Amino acid sequence: MNEGALGRIASLVRHDLRLQLRDPAPLIVRTLMPLLLMGFMQPLFRTALRADRVEGATGAEQAVPGMAVMFTFFLVNLVGFGVFREHGWRTWDRLRASLARPGEIVAGRVVVPLGMAMLQLTVVFVLGGLLYDLRMSGSWPALVAVGAALALCVVLFGMALVSLCRTISQLAVFANLAALLFAGLGGALTPLSSLPSWASPLAPVVPSYWAMRGFNSVVLDGGGLAAVALPVVVLLGFSAAFATLTMVFFRFEHRKVSWS
Numbered sequence: 001m002n003e004g005a006l007g008r009i010a011s012l013v014r015h016d017l018r019l020q021l022r023d024p025a026p027l028i029v030r031t032l033m034p035l036l037l038m039g040f041m042q043p044l045f046r047t048a049l050r051a052d053r054v055e056g057a058t059g060a061e062q063a064v065p066g067m068a069v070m071f072t073f074f075l076v077n078l079v080g081f082g083v084f085r086e087h088g089w090r091t092w093d094r095l096r097a098s099l100a101r102p103g104e105i106v107a108g109r110v111v112v113p114l115g116m117a118m119l120q121l122t123v124v125f126v127l128g129g130l131l132y133d134l135r136m137s138g139s140w141p142a143l144v145a146v147g148a149a150l151a152l153c154v155v156l157f158g159m160a161l162v163s164l165c166r167t168i169s170q171l172a173v174f175a176n177l178a179a180l181l182f183a184g185l186g187g188a189l190t191p192l193s194s195l196p197s198w199a200s201p202l203a204p205v206v207p208s209y210w211a212m213r214g215f216n217s218v219v220l221d222g223g224g225l226a227a228v229a230l231p232v233v234v235l236l237g238f239s240a241a242f243a244t245l246t247m248v249f250f251r252f253e254h255r256k257v258s259w260s
Contacts, residue, residue: 012108079158
């Protein structure tokens with residue numbers, strides 16, 4: 001990638017960052033909501049974990065990663081809004097006519113949401129751990145590796161949905177449905193061992209399952225980087241699949257319908 005391409009991507013990133021800083025409320029709300037829900041879910045998770053014979057469980061071992069995973073997938077909406085906003089403002093054609101190539105435009109639209117996802121995960125884990133007495137026996141680098149793979153997966157899933165949805169209403173519906181479905185099947189709303197019999201065989205087909213498996217390996221089992229290698233690789237595989245969908249179905253000449 002030459003210097004000119006990097007400069008064009010950086011320009012798009014700065015533009016998106018300015019817009020995000022002007023209206024940080026959506027990110028703040030999506031960060032505070034999991035922290036609030038943890039307080040309600042912790043007693044239930046404490047009972048479930050102790051039934052699984054996790055000695056000294058406080059419930060935070062499931063509440064913190066579970067809510068972190070679920071609300072990270074709610075960021076998919078924000079990923080899509082960056083593209084639909086350009087259509088609503090009638091600036092998409094001007095962007096297409098610029099020197100930026102299609103790949104550069106997509107790359108520029110990914111960087112800020114990726115940073116937002118990492119920031120949200122960091123705040124939820126740090127504040128959730130402090131507020132709800134999370135006791136983690138594994139390594140922080142392993143936790144960061146799983147979080148980074150999850151954040152990339154979520155952002156690329158958002159771009160894949162953008163490529164498949166024509167209207168912002170469709171994006172919102174499918175993004176919220178996916179977030180709840182992934183949370184339920186992936187073990188974010190209940191320990192993986194407590195999933196219904198019909199859900200257990202389906203769980204590995206959603207990325208949230210592998211995120212929770214990785215976080216559990218660190219938080220509950222005291223694992224390090226080797227222990228989370230498989231979940232991280234699978235999450236990167238999901239990311240590659242979503243990136244492929246985006247490249248196949250995203251068309252820069254397609255008109256998309258925003259709220260306006």
